[in-house]
Amino acid sequence: MLQVVDLVKTYFQGKIPVHALAGVSFEVADGEFVTITGPSGSGKSTVLNLIGGLDQPTTGDVRIDNVSLLKLSDTERTKMRRDRIGFVFQFFNLLPTMSALENVSLPLILGGVRRKDAEARATEILTHVGLGDRVKHRPDELSGGEQQRVAIARALAYNPVLILADEPTGNLDTKSGKQVLEMLRGLATQERKSVVLVTHDPNAWRYGDRMVRLVDGKVDQILKNEEAR
Amino acid sequence: MRYMLRTISLRRMWEHKLRTFLTIVGIALGVAGFIAVEMITDTLKDSFARMIDQVAGRVQLQVTGGDSGVDEALLKRLTGNPDLAAALPVIQVMTKLTTADHKADRISLLLVAVDTLNDRAARDYKMKDAHGVEISDPLLFLNARNAILLAREFAEKYKIKIDQSIELQTSQGKKTFVVRGLLEPEGPATAFGGNFALMDVYAAQLLFGRDGKFDTIDLMLKPGKQVPQVEADLSKLLGGKYDVVRPSQRTQGVDNMMETFDLGLSVQAMVVLAMGIFIIINTVTTSVLQRRREIGIQRMVGVTRWTIWGQFALEGMLFGIAGAAVGTGAGYFMGHWAVLNFAGKISSMFVLVDLSKVSFKWTMAAKGMSLGVGISLIASIWPAWQATRITPLDVVRLGPSLTKGKGIALRRWLYGLVPSAAVTIYLIFAKAGFDLELSRIARLLARPYSLWFRKWGFELDPSLINRVLDLLPKTHYTLLAKGGFGLDGVRVMMITLLVAAITCTPLVMLALLALVRALARGQSSALLRLSADNIVRDLGRAAMTVAAFMVGLAVMLLIYLFVTSTKHEIQSWIEEALTADLIITNSSQIALREAIPVTDALGDELAKVPGVKSIAAVRLLMTDFNNTRIAVLALDLKHHLNKARFRFVKGDKEAGLKLVAAGEAVFLTQNLALRQHMQDAKTITVNTPTGKHVFPVAGIIMDYTSEQGAVVMDRTLYVDVFHDHLADTFHVYLQPGATHEQVEQVRAAIQQNPYMKESFNLFVLTNREFKGTVMQAIDQLFALAYSLEFLAMVIAFIGIVNNLMATVVDRTREIGVIRSIGATRGQVARIFLSQAALLAISGAVISLGCGFAMAAVQLTRIYEIYTGYALPLYYEWWKIGLTMLAAVFVGVIAGVMPARAAARLTLHEALKYE
Ligand SMILES: Nc1ncnc2c1ncn2[C@@H]1O[C@H](COP(=O)(O)OP(=O)(O)OP(=O)(O)O)[C@@H](O)[C@H]1O
Numbered sequence A: 001m002l003q004v005v006d007l008v009k010t011y012f013q014g015k016i017p018v019h020a021l022a023g024v025s026f027e028v029a030d031g032e033f034v035t036i037t038g039p040s041g042s043g044k045s046t047v048l049n050l051i052g053g054l055d056q057p058t059t060g061d062v063r064i065d066n067v068s069l070l071k072l073s074d075t076e077r078t079k080m081r082r083d084r085i086g087f088v089f090q091f092f093n094l095l096p097t098m099s100a101l102e103n104v105s106l107p108l109i110l111g112g113v114r115r116k117d118a119e120a121r122a123t124e125i126l127t128h129v130g131l132g133d134r135v136k137h138r139p140d141e142l143s144g145g146e147q148q149r150v151a152i153a154r155a156l157a158y159n160p161v162l163i164l165a166d167e168p169t170g171n172l173d174t175k176s177g178k179q180v181l182e183m184l185r186g187l188a189t190q191e192r193k194s195v196v197l198v199t200h201d202p203n204a205w206r207y208g209d210r211m212v213r214l215v216d217g218k219v220d221q222i223l224k225n226e227e228a229r
Numbered sequence B: 001m002r003y004m005l006r007t008i009s010l011r012r013m014w015e016h017k018l019r020t021f022l023t024i025v026g027i028a029l030g031v032a033g034f035i036a037v038e039m040i041t042d043t044l045k046d047s048f049a050r051m052i053d054q055v056a057g058r059v060q061l062q063v064t065g066g067d068s069g070v071d072e073a074l075l076k077r078l079t080g081n082p083d084l085a086a087a088l089p090v091i092q093v094m095t096k097l098t099t100a101d102h103k104a105d106r107i108s109l110l111l112v113a114v115d116t117l118n119d120r121a122a123r124d125y126k127m128k129d130a131h132g133v134e135i136s137d138p139l140l141f142l143n144a145r146n147a148i149l150l151a152r153e154f155a156e157k158y159k160i161k162i163d164q165s166i167e168l169q170t171s172q173g174k175k176t177f178v179v180r181g182l183l184e185p186e187g188p189a190t191a192f193g194g195n196f197a198l199m200d201v202y203a204a205q206l207l208f209g210r211d212g213k214f215d216t217i218d219l220m221l222k223p224g225k226q227v228p229q230v231e232a233d234l235s236k237l238l239g240g241k242y243d244v245v246r247p248s249q250r251t252q253g254v255d256n257m258m259e260t261f262d263l264g265l266s267v268q269a270m271v272v273l274a275m276g277i278f279i280i281i282n283t284v285t286t287s288v289l290q291r292r293r294e295i296g297i298q299r300m301v302g303v304t305r306w307t308i309w310g311q312f313a314l315e316g317m318l319f320g321i322a323g324a325a326v327g328t329g330a331g332y333f334m335g336h337w338a339v340l341n342f343a344g345k346i347s348s349m350f351v352l353v354d355l356s357k358v359s360f361k362w363t364m365a366a367k368g369m370s371l372g373v374g375i376s377l378i379a380s381i382w383p384a385w386q387a388t389r390i391t392p393l394d395v396v397r398l399g400p401s402l403t404k405g406k407g408i409a410l411r412r413w414l415y416g417l418v419p420s421a422a423v424t425i426y427l428i429f430a431k432a433g434f435d436l437e438l439s440r441i442a443r444l445l446a447r448p449y450s451l452w453f454r455k456w457g458f459e460l461d462p463s464l465i466n467r468v469l470d471l472l473p474k475t476h477y478t479l480l481a482k483g484g485f486g487l488d489g490v491r492v493m494m495i496t497l498l499v500a501a502i503t504c505t506p507l508v509m510l511a512l513l514a515l516v517r518a519l520a521r522g523q524s525s526a527l528l529r530l531s532a533d534n535i536v537r538d539l540g541r542a543a544m545t546v547a548a549f550m551v552g553l554a555v556m557l558l559i560y561l562f563v564t565s566t567k568h569e570i571q572s573w574i575e576e577a578l579t580a581d582l583i584i585t586n587s588s589q590i591a592l593r594e595a596i597p598v599t600d601a602l603g604d605e606l607a608k609v610p611g612v613k614s615i616a617a618v619r620l621l622m623t624d625f626n627n628t629r630i631a632v633l634a635l636d637l638k639h640h641l642n643k644a645r646f647r648f649v650k651g652d653k654e655a656g657l658k659l660v661a662a663g664e665a666v667f668l669t670q671n672l673a674l675r676q677h678m679q680d681a682k683t684i685t686v687n688t689p690t691g692k693h694v695f696p697v698a699g700i701i702m703d704y705t706s707e708q709g710a711v712v713m714d715r716t717l718y719v720d721v722f723h724d725h726l727a728d729t730f731h732v733y734l735q736p737g738a739t740h741e742q743v744e745q746v747r748a749a750i751q752q753n754p755y756m757k758e759s760f761n762l763f764v765l766t767n768r769e770f771k772g773t774v775m776q777a778i779d780q781l782f783a784l785a786y787s788l789e790f791l792a793m794v795i796a797f798i799g800i801v802n803n804l805m806a807t808v809v810d811r812t813r814e815i816g817v818i819r820s821i822g823a824t825r826g827q828v829a830r831i832f833l834s835q836a837a838l839l840a841i842s843g844a845v846i847s848l849g850c851g852f853a854m855a856a857v858q859l860t861r862i863y864e865i866y867t868g869y870a871l872p873l874y875y876e877w878w879k880i881g882l883t884m885l886a887a888v889f890v891g892v893i894a895g896v897m898p899a900r901a902a903a904r905l906t907l908h909e910a911l912k913y914e
């Protein structure tokens, strides 16, 4: 479902080129859970941003359901992101002035869904992630784990086929982190969503089906679930 | 500190180039506007002073009677005076050269007529013959009635040769003069920019309607005589009937006359300058907010609070210094531009002067600089103090997560209600005519305090309190004088109104945003919600932006209301007062100063034109009065009596009209009565050629002919007392019910009348056309005010751009998040555009209240105090609505650049952690 084809990304700091990615390829199947690891600065976030269309590769391509991101206009990419991809960030990135319900309904309303319907759907998802009794709370009234679950709920608003998560447990205690990881695993297994998770956490690796290890912007090795453990 | 400045402040200012640039431009515009206004008023005053000086030469004293002149018999009385070496008659008129090729735009010329035998005692004239040899006595060339000397430069410019004939406009029509010589640019010949002509005073008497009169008699003292002594002696000798003044004193009258005008402009310039305060507050606050982390770290490594404060105060000052420097330079050019575009019109309304020398003084630059820097310093005090409140702990707390922004200290803004409540109560009391004396309140308050003092062992003597309170000047604690406010009270009220509006701004904004949130539906509701949240999260900062916008708009509204009310009132007055079918006038504009009055013989001639029923001559003369200038308005009451309806303010209409028509009394206009505190006057003393003349007053009428106020009398009496047969306009009456075609026929006949056609350059306007020119003149007088307003709006615009750019920077990550969950670039842009619109709408709403309140005060109080007119408020809703819509539109435009910046943010950058 997701193909990453020979991605190269070169940043320029002034005149000096920084090769963040030097040709990275891998595939993710429907319902597959892939973790990406590697030392700091190895290009993990860069890969994820390119997959999500947040940034443009220098060369190479990303295909989602055989649609090449490269060939899409900015608006089409935005639509693709909204409808098919869900993002989860390390620092939750919830809008601080909005309640959990409003945060989750926002992408739907922006996409033209009527407010009532959007809020119904948001309530449904929030209940699904176990926050049915927290809908009116604002981010600063929620714990870190709860905030991250709201963020996951927001990522699920459009029922996307691909979930991209960059260090979603980085700011959570072990227990909350485990909850989040189990939730992502469940999405892959039960709802056949593809999940790409960037993480440093060795505990997280075992939730994935496969592990891609990056070093210096290149794929160092790809391990199957059993091997990773 | 210097290290901090170099390593941090300057670098940050450089980093945020756009914000730095806009802030500096904001201050610069304010300073430039201020300097331009100073330049324009100074140029007018200096030019007038210079002209008086150049024409006066070595003259030490002058006997004057204003424009009405002095009787020639006086010359004989003064000639033998033992104190005087010379008494020199002078006539000075503005005329026009009509022979030059430039027919369309006739050239104004200052014509000075002197005593050709003696004038060299006071003034130097220099002339050379064809071989360049100096001629010993140029004045001898003026021996013939039609002889004239021209300034050389002027003659060369218009290719006029010696012995050539030229035509000049006189009160008797066009007359031919022979140029007998060219004056070198020296002494009087340099006056009025060298557009100067000299002739014999006795010839001028006849041509310019000064029969038996001179304009001034210039005096030279015998050696050893003291000016003050002679001044006093002569005043006594002349029985106080004439003013004996030093030439330099004559500028005072013009200064006083321009006072209202001056005041209006300088207040407005100050408002424009003060708007810079909001820009600086906004910028420094933004700077503090964005550097919270950095400040925390500084505090952690041991930087003191004072250094932090100094750092930001200095930053604000840097903006001020840069802005003031740029503004001073820009003001220099803007001033020249303003003089070129506006001073001519203003000059023609007050006194015609040569404006080729624009005044720019270093004191203006110094004033502009210190105002710019001072305002910036004041503006940075508060944000810099906010910076000192940041502790190292804040750094620890400030994760890279999205922050909710600072809470709103609503209580602080509530204080804003106190002044507004005070003003409201004050207005109510004023309306009810309640005499609120502050001293009484102070005494009342003193009682509980004295009890309180006693508790501490002090005994306060009540009489002591009274004595202390009595020391205060009465006007300062009696804000409310009987029947209205004193000027101080009114000024305080205007400022209080503005302050109240500014402090209420955040509250009104909150209410408005709540309303918007409640009303918004559908997809845009989410966007509006995000914009509203952005505003509320930095309410203080947004309020500054809105306040600047609001002040600009409120002042614009004030000017609009003032102008339309004035126009409306004058229009309705002129509708009643001006019933003539045709008006023959010496000027296409109502700019009386540049017009040459004409002999009333023309009126008699034109009365013979078929279709004309009657013609009334109107004369408007400016004369010196109590250190200012007032108008004398001579009307032909034989015609006006049954036609024009006088609006009586005081006095019995029937009896009054009878007396005035019979030449036994005069009317005062209401504004004259108010300005000169003559509401109850039984008589008025006016300068006439035969000395000061006492006229009985038969009543006070409403009349808008002169802003300075006027004495209205019958023409017969006027001619009698002023020996003046001139007229400025003729009112032509046709048979009642004359059709449009008939009016046009008579107009053509008048224009074709040979006497009229050949000799006079007069405009024949229909009633409607004339009224149009009056309205146009009012607009022109306010053109400068509107231009200043334009500056204010530019600054307000900059404020919005600055505020939104800061929001874009502060909310970069949020924008990234919103985009990552599916918002399109267009939607992000719409968030910022609607944010701009919300700010502008808030500003517009508040300005409506503030502008109307200020206009009410201005029209009913300030204007009345200065001009004596009390104007009813008049306006058209649709125009105000349109203006407000335009303002909101401008606000949205201000949002375009920030919206683009937000939409163009690269997503992965926006989402990156610090
Ligand atoms: N905008 C940029 N300009 C220049 N270089 C960049 C930019 N963004 C990233 N890089 C560089 O690209 C490389 C890969 O960065 P990336 O953020 O993908 O690393 P990462 O694997 O996510 O690291 P971490 O585990 O610390 O999050 C790094 O060397 C980084 O310095």
Ligand SMILES: [Mg+2]
Pocket: A044, A045, A046
């Ligand atoms: Mg990373």
